[in-house]
Amino acid sequence: MLMSNLLLRSSWRFFTRHPWQLWLTLLSIALGTAVMIAVDLANHSAAQSFQQSVNTLSSPMTHEIKAVHGQIPDEFYRQLRVEWGYRNSLPEVELSLTLNGLHYSLLGLDPFATSLPTSSLGSLDSGVLTRLLTEADTLIAPKSSGLQVGQVLPAGERQFTVIGLADLARSDLLLADIASVQGNTTGLSRIQLKLTEAEAQALQARLPSALKLESFANQQAVFGQMTGAFSTNLLAMSLLAILVGAFLVYNTMTFSVLQRRSSFALARMLGVTAGQLFRNLLLEACVLGLIGSALGVLLGVLLGQGLLVLVTQTISDLYVSVAPTELLITPAIAMKGVGITLAAVLLATLAPAIEAARVAPVQVQRRSSLEQTNQQLSFKLVLAGFVLMLSSALLISSSGKQLVLGFVGLFMLIVGYSLLIPWVLRKLLKLLQQVTAKFTPRQLLSSMTLRNLEVSLSRTSLAIIALTVAVSATIGVSIMIGSFRSSVADWLNMTLPSDLYVSALSADGSRVEGSLSPLWLERVKTLPELASISTGLSTRLSVEGMPLPTLVLQPGAHSQRGFEFLQNTPTEAWQRFEKAEGVLVSEPFAYHYNRGTGASLQLSTETSGVLTLPILGVFRDYSATQGMLVLPRGLYEHYWQDRSISSIGLTLKQGTDPHLVQQQLQVWARDLQPTNQSLVIRSNTEIRENSLKVFDRTFAITHVLRVLVLIVAFVGVFSALMALFLEKGREFAILRSTGFTPKQVQTLVLSQAALLGLLAGLLALPLGWLMSVVLIDIINQRSFGWTMHTYFFASIPLQAMLLAIVAALLASLYPVRRIAQLSIREGLYGR
């Protein structure tokens, strides 16, 4: 008891005497935890937000009915409710509005249909409902939207006025009476229902084929499936931050053991057992881990707020519209973050703790013996590193489509590579010494720099590893994103063969899923500038029992250019497609369903049950991660009654100015399209630019995470260098007293730091390249099912090197300033 008190006090004294070391350790732990918590939170809240968007007004609702295309007839609702008796039903008409660039969803509902949950509406002022029902074009806005009573929102030809504010779960959701939103149109966007499983089955059986019943639970599951890969990717990035953080903790703890060797030896002489020392160090780590991760949780919540915006943006762009909501930190998320951090910290402390326990009482050590053990150790580490890297390769090649195992492989690769670093560093420094000795034999400073660095490897190698890992992640991710972006740009160039597109948007304005007035086609055909025309219908068809995004295509003369076939001879596939002999599938579909050219798939039709169709070709596509199907219009019209189209592609004659035609189309749009159907007329250039904008938005979060990992590494390098240089106070004082100017000592420190950065940068290059290969060929395909070309960008390794050096130099700035202020006397006496 007494002894452990003594040890605790000694720990306390040590850390209070080295506050910088303490704070930086805590900071790196906190940052690691924070990144993980933030990512976890953002993922979690995005899923929550989806759930809310599904049932903002229908928390007790379980299902919804939608039309396969277009609207549900008003009369069907009456039948459903009055004749069939489904009274837990809520009819909705949705319209999208834009004000000052902000997108709103205007939901028209029947306030009498069901008791709307108070939580979603809050208290409405007396009479508001009356006004909603009796005054045309009035709506209620959420308090959180910032909209004011009396404000006017334009919707096509109409102007909606805000007459009340309520506490709504989403800030972009506006509410109105169903009649107001419907206006001159008819039909419902959806009917929400509360059903038991048995009721749902009974309803399904009597539902007309033009309508479909979906359960929210199922939508939630599909959402989980769709975004699962994305979340896993983010999680992996956040674990990388923890990994880098763990290296730093290991570094700090090793360093502190090193610094306290004499006091440990003293403690042993006083009768402290090896076990007590060991436990004491683990306890220290535990306390550091707990404090650090607690700080990390707080920081993570702040960080998560920012990440959430990015995450929801990405999910909205890639999968389905979700709005950022309030961040919900649950005890589970906090515990998970703290737990993982603590485990990493303890694991990282294990080796130094064993080391400390081994200190023999008589062994009042100098560092030299440790450097020797380190050298022996580094050879063992090399072996372990090779074994890890080899197992990583084996794991990756044998794990099929398993995304998580792909990441495990990636992490093994990183750790394995890290284990090689101390040995490689030693060899590199030896080599550098020989080279400098040969070419600049009289340069005292340069050889001192190298020797000093080599001698202090036991404390610096871990900082170098951390920096290497962080920088290599930057390289790997940059190459991956760069390649991805270039592939997407190539694909966009190819996939938009028409000059102009007229597209009807879904109610939320995010997708081309609406329906164009049939008059469009006739009108467009009268254009003298028209060379060829194609039509598309974006829908979802049931393929192998799952809803799959489908493009029903009536190809024009130019349409073939829109497909890059991956597995077979393009002409043959196209000719057969034009003859409506089968379907084309996207690469992600082929990957997820294991179906290539020549295979077949099962498609549920409206009029003839399940149809088996051959796959004529597999084409490159980055638009739908769950895969998509292209069905010839001829086949569709044969098996479905629907004749609507959602987009028209126009190829213009040579020498025509697409802008003039676009203006003409915009004029037509005013009378051809009903007001509640949003429409866009875009040139292929606009779509391309827009798509790349979306792409960049999608990867904004990756960039942010990359920077966060770098910050963690930077803190580590900073703390390692600080500790190193501060400890060397005495050595610097000796140098000064032997005639070195402060400037020379500073140069010595700066060049050491620069060298350290350079080495980390160099070592990061191969690892970064390896990571990019794994990310592009393994992780991306397993996450999204698509492949891409690898593009090499010379700027990336250069930037990475620069980054590493700058980080190391920045980290040494403070010690360098201290050196200038250091008095020789104080330094010599070790103050």
Add this chain to the structure above:
Amino acid sequence: MGVRLVLLCLILCLSACERQAEPTGINLTSALGGIPAEGFARAIEPRRFEFPQDHAAHSEFRNEWWYVTGNLQAETGRQFGYQVTFFRIALSPQRPENASNWATNQVWMTHIALTDIAGNKHLHDQRFARGAAGLAGQSMQPFKVWLEDWQIIGQAQGEFPWTVQVANKDFNLKLSLQPEKPVVLQGSQGLSQKSSEAGNASYYYSFTRLATTGSIHYQNQDFQVTGSSWLDREWSTSVLGKDQVGWDWFSLQLQDGHELMFYQLRKASGEADQAYSQGKWIAPDGSTRNLSLQEVQLKPLKYWQADNGAKYPIAWELTYPAAKAHWRVEAVVEDQLMQTSVLYWEGAVQVIDLETAQVVGQGYLELSGY
């Protein structure tokens, strides 16, 4: 039966803090409030009633209802009370200018209740719907008042017999109503003045004795029932004065062939409104006589306390010396509280002669503002 106008006024005007019966829903009562009387027709002078045309809706007035109550007896001897009421509420004088199928200024509310005397149970339910998209309304050919699948159906123009048909998870009613007496125009030739201001009145007629046959499905049993019902029809735009807060309303059918309708309006001070409390005595031959508070005395005998603490007088001593009436009017089930968006007590009662201790009649009692 002006008292029910008060009921509607409560529905339209009560604030959110009033007795809220829908803890999970938005407060429709409050959210629907604040409809100004301007622009609606008013009941200012007596009008000519035409039947069956006047069974149809009078949409130019703000409020209107078809109010059916009755006492029934099954072949097995089991006794039931029931209430089916369709309320029409106009939110504005004109229909909004909107082509949508859903556009309307009319909202419908229906209350239904079944009192199981033997089981000492009172089951009730309410629904709201807009008067559009086929969900609720009043139409002809055949005459029909409906809210979803709850309905009263008459002959083409509204001639009797009428069929009342409602069902919920607890019970089904399917009853046929046939008048045994001519229509009674309440108040003064059907104009029922409720407070001093001109226009604070309703048009009000009743069928005070309707022979009723049909079936009740309740507790997995089918009961063939017969009995007697009472229909009140009333439409208005404004009724109550500011100081009137509640009422005690009686509709009694005596075994000797008489009926008594009487309501006592209560002021904020707790005393009865001497000027506007009134009633009607209907003879077996259908001839009627107006009653005032000077002719009919009411004295509460017994109270029942609701969960919210309110005490309802569910047994009364009613004295009408001119008809030698000295009765005890008491609830057959104590708790017949309608826990709907407006809280009120409406239930089956029996009439006991205080001299002979014999049951001499049955009816319905409505208590509000407690």
